[in-house]
Amino acid sequence: EALELWESDPPEERRYNEVAGEFQQFQVLMQRFIEDEPFQGPTRVQNYVKSRCVLRDLLQVPVIREDSSKDGKKARRREKDDYAIASDMLVEIIEESIRIFWRFVRTDKDCTNGIVKGQRGARVELHDPADSELFMEVRKNLQKKERKLKVLLRSGNCILRKLRKCEEDSSDHVLCFFSQVDMKLVSRVLNMSKITRDQLVWCRNKLNKISIVNRKLHVEPSFLLFPS
Secondary structure, X not given: OHHHHHHOOOOOOOOOHHHHHHHHHHHHHHHHHHHHHHHOOOOHHHHHHHHHHHOOOOOOOOOOOOOOOOOHHXXXXXXXXXXXXXXXXXHHHHHXXXXXXXXXXXXXXXXXXXXXXHHHOOOOEEOOHHHHHHHHHHHHHHHHHHHHHHHHHHOOOXXXXXXXXXXXXXXXXHHHHHHHHHHHXXXXXXXXXXXXXXXXXXXXXXXXXXXXXXXXXXXXXXXXXXXX
């Protein structure tokens, strides 16, 4: 969405100071959580619930929007503002937010790479025992797509150069990154001690939006970052 906004604003006339500040706050709260986590409780869920009681905006992704202008004078003044945030700067701020979120996902010690409790033999409590077939389907699909993505990454066709600030840019690199994040989130849900049908459906829908055909990665947009 931010990249589309950037492309539609070539003269960089619009300003995004307000939402840029919200994304920077989003970064600060995530970074603080990551740094404090080793000194907190035994599980991330407990730490998150405790932190949310104090920091209500933790993991609340800001809505991308242009600064509102109540009068023409403000609109003209902002063009001369040395601290104005244009669309290209907003994209850089959002990319940094994505990097920090990826660090947040990867530091979850309760989420193991592609290994869910059912596979390790630990007991998974489903809200409805009738959902066991759906659980097995989602787990099998996750493992299959993780293997395919690993092969794609090892081939060198999908290295995250963009997020490592290399000059070479390709949409495939970004798609690989988001696929890794989505699979990590699905794995985390499947590692929970109690799982509802809605959460399993969310996992299935997430995975269904990721496909690898003929060594080409395809990812459909997804608007629900977390399950309900």
